[in-house]
Amino acid sequence: MEFNHADLFEGLADAIGDRTALVACDADGVVRLTYGELDAHANRLAHHLAEAGVGPADHVGVHLYNGLEYVATVLAALKIRAVPVNVNYRYVEAELAYLYRDASLVSLVYDTVFEDRVTAAAREAPTLRHRVVCGGSSPSAVRYADALSSSSAARGFPARSGDDLYIIYTGGTTGMPKGVMWRSEDLFMAFGGGNPYGEPRATPQEVIDAARASGGVTMMTTAPLMHGAAQMTTFLTWWMGGTMVFNRRFTAAETLRTVERERVVTVGITGDAMARPLAEEIATGEYDLSSLAAISSTGAILSGAVRERLQTLLPNVMIIDSFGSSESGYTASGVEGSTPESGLRYRPNNAHIQVLDESLRPVAPGSGVIGQVAKSGPIALGYWNDPEKTARTFVEVDGTRWLLTGDIATVEGDGTISIFGRGSQCVNTGGEKVFPEEVEAVLKGHPSVFDAVVTGIPDDRFGERVAAVVQPYDDAPATADLDAHCRARLSGYKVPRTYAFVERIERSPSGKADYRWARKVAEEA
Template sequence: MEFNHADLFEALADAIGDRRALVAPGPDGVERLTYAELDVYANRLAHHLEDAGVGPGQHVGVHLYNGLEYITTVLAALKLRAVPVNVNYRYVEAELEYLYNDAQLVALVYESDFEERVTAAAGRTPTLRHRVVSGGTSPHAVPYKDALAGSPATRGFAQRSGDDRYIIYTGGTTGMPKGVVWRCEDLFMAFGGGNPYGEPRKTPGEVIEAARSSGGVVMMTAAPLMHGAAQMTTFISWWMGGSVVYNRRFDAAEILRTIETEKVLTLGITGDAMARPLVDAIAAGSYDLSSLAALSSTGAILSGSVRERLSELLPNMMIIDSFGSSESGYTASGVEGSTPESGLKYRPNITSLRVLGDDLRPVEPGSGTIGQIAKTGHLPIGYWNDEAKTAKTFVEVDGERWLLTGDIATLEADGTVSVLGRGSQCINTGGEKVFPEEIEAVLKGHPAVFDVVVTGVTDEMYGQRVAAVVQLYADAEASQGDLDAHCRSRLSGYKVPRTYAFVAELQRSPAGKADYRWARKVAEKA
């Protein structure tokens, strides 16, 4: 047994096989499976894929909503030493064609809802030779139930290693998606090392023993499994000997009903895009959320106004802002009282996190020097099929390999990191740098604003001007003048948006991340 996700899961199935591992939508309704039962599902699908010619190092696309089929496919691919590849279920035909070909998929497990666009994109993907369809039938694919029914429940797979690959495709906020390639052992270590509250486990056996002796927590991820954070939350819950809970898609009221029914202890979400509907649903409904002890946001920041509302509604719940990415793993947690409005601060939970200056040297703590957050230690191999992006993001300094995250920050005297924003989204207006996250946080503090994305648009005099794409609450009213006055009382003049575009609904990724490409187009038209 090595630090390999399939090895570890199989060892858990042997050690605590009768303990619940999963509560999730499945082909026959909500499934509640033990570790041993889930292992059998994954074995059957793995043998089916193996019989279809899928082998070590080959890529299997997972184009599904949250559910039993998704995590079964991930485990099945890993059992074969094949590589699961997450596919964004909102992608249209052209985007799917790009991803299928970029990832060089040889097999695909997909939702029947996507049949038309999958068929079109698959027809232009020469490497894709086998498909499994869930939730329906297709002349081009084997039904998911048939794939499992015709395959053995036992294991019998080749030996694996910590060097086996795991790919997380990340769309980020701009450009086409890119695949982050990890060694399984490095991925395991980067996301907690089997112990998110302390030092990484030293051996795979320690992971299993810790899970065996645990009480078995119940964790829920509201984010889609096509987002790396949701996949890692799943594994982390298992390394702790617990169970993970999914809903098929995000619906605030359904999430709350599930927390009540399954007695969920911790909930993982993605920023305000999920937190705001949850706040509204909690305020409007009557749910028993007494089991919920912690809410963790990853991938996007919680604004101070939403955090305050959550604290009012659920005063005994811990709220955690986690800092990390598909490239870095879980690296830091928000400092108590820190918000985007007041200044966002994180405390590193690893010793390998630094702020590097333009010369790629660590900045002096407390100096106020602005640099880029970087990480060394357990890192990805790079980006799949993109040597240029890999060389730009992963650099070597004095023989040590570093990940440049693109997050701009200063290092405080007490070792905390003050994050200013993403360098790629920084707006340069007349030589002044404006970070959208700060402006977004201020605007979200206005009682009429439900959601907002701030971006830069072309300006003949200043190069760029600040623009805000705003979604108001359904029953609220606010003019550009109202928002302008709100911002001017809290921001320097050059940071105040000059252009506002009001929209009925803000477009975000399925993971809740801001879609800056879309926002920029909307703002340019305004």
Template sequence: MEFNHADLFEGLADAIGERTAVVVFDSAGGTQRRTYAELDADANRLAHHLRDAGVTAGRHVGIQLYNGLEYVTALLAALKIRAVPVNVNYRYVEAELEYLYDDADLVALVYDAEFEDRVTTAAARVPALRHRVVVGGTSPHAIAYPDALAGSPAARGFGKRSGEDVYIIYTGGTTGMPKGVMWRSADLFMAFGGGNPYGDPRETPEAVIEAAQDSGPLVMMPAAPLMHGAAQMATFIGWWMGATIVYTRRFDAAEVLRTIENEKVFTINITGDAMARPLADALAADSYDLSSLAVLSSTGAILSGAVRDRLQELLPNVAILDNFGSSESGFTASGVDGSSPESGMRYRPNNARLRVLDDALQEVRPGSGVLGQVAKSGHIAFGYYNDPKKTAKTFVEVEGERWLLTGDIATVEADGTIAVFGRGSQCINTGGEKVFPEEIEAVLKRHPAVFDALVTGIPDERFGSRVAAVVQPYDQAPTTDELDAHCRGVLSGYKVPRTYAFVDEMRRSPAGKADYRWAKQIAEQAAART
């Protein structure tokens, strides 16, 4: 056995096969359950089907599904035959799907019947995508999922795997097209907890299995969609601990809370304000027995101080953790007490391989006030699929060691904590002053009439760029004067938005990631009307 995700899951299926691995709660109130052994058998069947369809080691299999048993089955099936699973955003339209299918070199696709029309249109333009499996329906272009499983054996019979096997996470860009982050399996395992997120990584794969055997009953819930890397990694982290993983098909705050109550969930993973705020609203509106819940952790998107404080008030006995990481770096740091975009985001590195490097790629001295980029070495991704230019820009060598430049602008405080100001690609330069959108967004979301906000820069004749805000109100939109006064009470004048655009619904990914390209277009349209 190696530090390979398929090897490790098969070890768990042999050791704790009778334990429940997955529970899926649907909006109709029903649940589906699979033990580790049952899930392993289903994944074996689909793996044999894919292999018989010509999917060989190293080829890419797309997964375009909502959360469910079929998603984790397809994920494991691809890994079992050393194929590469590729997450596909289920919100993508035809042109975006065509881009991703082609960029990822997909040869097979497992998809939800709900997406039949757009899949058919996009796939017709990507001849390499020659095999499809449809879930929840039928198609003249695909084999139905139950038929794919029924025609294949439940036994394994696969070849030897390696810690070098590739795993790709496509991450939706906030300013550009999605990109495939490439990992070696062993590095991915170590970067996301090493089988023991609360201590030193496990020394051997066998130790992972032994620890899972010895663990007590534990129920964990990734609330984000599995098409987001954070939810996939939360799933594996839970499995390595011998846990039962619980999903809802799609994110609905009240449904998530009912599921926590019904399944006695111990930990839940969310992605920032886009999930935290609806959860807080649902908690305030109704009563739930959440006595089993001990930990709520957020990663992948910003958790603002106002929303965190409200959640903590509603969940006084729950530890709320704000984690820092990315699809390229894995888990890297935890927020210190009082950290927020409004007061300053500060993180304590979880290992010695996290640094802030200046423009000359030299380490920033603690307390110097010099700005640089957060960088990580060690267990990191090794590049972007089909993008050598971006790979060379992001993964650099410093004194013989390979480093990932995350793009997060930061400095190192005197006590060694890392103060993160925001993503460099989103920084607004207005009249020579640097403005980081995350700070202004957090301030805007403190206004009682604001449900969500995105801040971007738009062209300005005098200052080069001006700060603009796209705002989704709760019910009645506040006036621009009200928002201006609210912001000026806590922000320097150059940070205060000069243009506002009000929308009925904010455009974010299903995992809560901001769409800054869209926000910029909306803000520019609002500016043109004034």
């Protein structure tokens, strides 16, 4: 009766084995696998890992672009009760060495294009004893194809449980990455419980029966699988008996070609960084997007200007802002009409979501008291190898365990939650708090601004001042024009005092802002 991701996928492979589970697209073509074929593929890799000495609770790094090999490695690790660990493919040698050590990786499956970085980082990772390389060969690794060809496609794995561990590494833009630890069953429940449109499924068999009865939906995530939201979207698609579609890496044109070819119904994106280039490409009018019913943004909020343009281009498509984190799972959806410029408001998806005040008591609706968003119920266990951060983030109040998300908010009279921004990114200028998301959204509404990231930099008088790093469309606009644009829409203390113009805003592959980079650029300006 316990929910385990590997058990559930095997149940689906038995029930709907002939249905397409995966479509992976890259420069070499398109790979299509049914549930049965993907299960057999993952079985082969799982047996190889087990024969190489990888066992229950061992950590297996996944250092790959999107594709068949990524999802097969995650499934293979889960099948033998090992723990898949996502690795950011943009990390340089020092960052990789830190993650390999911090995560206590025993095995690593990686793309040959990362060979030099992997080899250098592996020298500083004493626990890493086994590697599998995809797309090439290495004297220090087993070729992926050889790992498969030498192993059985049958199952024969030990029994699993809902307590099996799943780790999602997150962060790195404001500090070193951290591994979020989940019980498998809690993770399943936190991301929809097998049924994102209603009550969680009561038993694993209900998940399988519902998937069998469904017609199957074709979904696509544009974010890298190295981010938890993309991994969970993949599983959620499978729990609904659907087909998950990936491109190796994101480009707007290739995304839209794939939507057209595969008749994709739902696309997952990450904020303006993906929505804006998609809107520009859609405006060319070259694509048949008649299958598309919904675009869902997670991990970064759509600005009002970009959302409006996307909605104008796709009037019959539902555009959704979803709220959550690697520690909390999916928690809420945006209220219609809310934007960073006008005020972000979310409707919690269950009673486990609260705003807690400084005394860790729930904020009364309509009181105007500001606190931080917290979640109880199915939440992460804590952070791997970091008991201090775990103790700060996960607290117990009157017998209830809460995750403190760090999102600053209040509760409106109708029960909706108004989000001001992340407390960790808040700029304190002369005692006034400025949340970067609001200022970023206003800047991106200027016709000359393609992208913007707002941060705080030291100021002798006010402690911090608001600074903006701006990527213009063409020539940089005059700072006086940006100042006037902001002052017409923001209180004076929120208006940037410093501007830095760059050719390209640095973001993570999923589209999240890199605030460490932005702060450095702004300080230099």
